[in-house]
Amino acid sequence: KVAFVLMIVVTILWGGGYSAAQLAIDDGWSVYSILFFRNSIGFLICLLFCIKTKFWKDKYSLKVGFGAGVIFFVAYAFQLEGQKLTSIPNTAFITTCGLVFVPIILRIVFKNKLRWTVVLAFVLEIIAALVLSFTHEVAFHIGDALVLVGAFLFAVHIIFIDKKAKDLNPIVITCVQLFTMGVLAGISIIIRSDPLTGGPKGWPGILFCALFATAFCSAGQYWAQKHLSPNETSIIMSQEGLFATIISIILYGEVITVNLVVGAVLVTIAIFLIQVQVKNGKKIPVKNLETPVKNDIIDDT
DSSP states (O other), rough: OOHHHHHHHHHHHHHHHHHHHHHHHHOOOHHHHHHHHHHHHHHHHHHHHHHTTTTTGGGHHHHHHHHHHHHHHHHHHHHHHHHSSSHHHHHHHHHHHHHHHHHHHHHHHOHHHOOOHHHHHHHHHHHHHHHHOOTTTOOOOHHHHHHHHHHHHHHHHHHHHHHOOOOOHHHHHHHHHHHHHHHHHHHHHHHTTTSOOOOOHHHHHHIIIIIIIIIHHHHHHHHHTTTTTTTHHHHHHHTTTHHHHHHHHHHHHHOHHHHHHHHHHHHHHHHHHHTEEETTTEEEEEHHHHHHSSSSSOOOO
């Protein structure tokens, strides 16, 4: 129950992260300067809580944290580059669309059974992404396409953490991940010759992202996933688009369009479908099927 509530809090803060990042984007911050400061500050915060563990001696944790950092960095880079070219609600809901990739990747890579409900959900998510990006020009915008690539990588990250980091210290993994992302962002700034910072109005957004949407949320996600399945994690995270849209409407006065409403409804239906198993014609919650059976060893003697 604690993991469930914590994941909801994490999702709300992530939803606020879109508007916070937009503050920096609007004030001239580059994508990689945003990533550099939000992850570097987040790393320093996490370091305070795990430096006594001497985690740098644990090679496996370093490898897992590095891998998670590379995946998350590329995912956020695509997302923020896309957000510059589209709206906050579109970015949030298309990112939510990526959650349907979780069971699909599990099927392709780990041979998990792929249900017809997941296939239908995938089709609905694609339609939703198209509806969200359609304007009077009826075209799929490059910004939405970039966000969709980032959404796929976020799904990869969920599975990576579930498979590799479930038994590891969440603060340590977060610390290594943020350090990796900060270094990669710094290298990108140098290669691209981007300015290190933007205008002063962007700092509140950077600090919110660093303290809450990065350090707290990353550690919270890792800890919560110790007690939740990938599908349970994805269904909670599916509400990120809703929270992001509500916050953007309050702060930025984003307009609620027909496309947004239809797209949001399709996303919600799709996320619901991937949480339903079908057995003998009856719908069974995924949670029930994922509960491990205890005392299942029969003593023949």
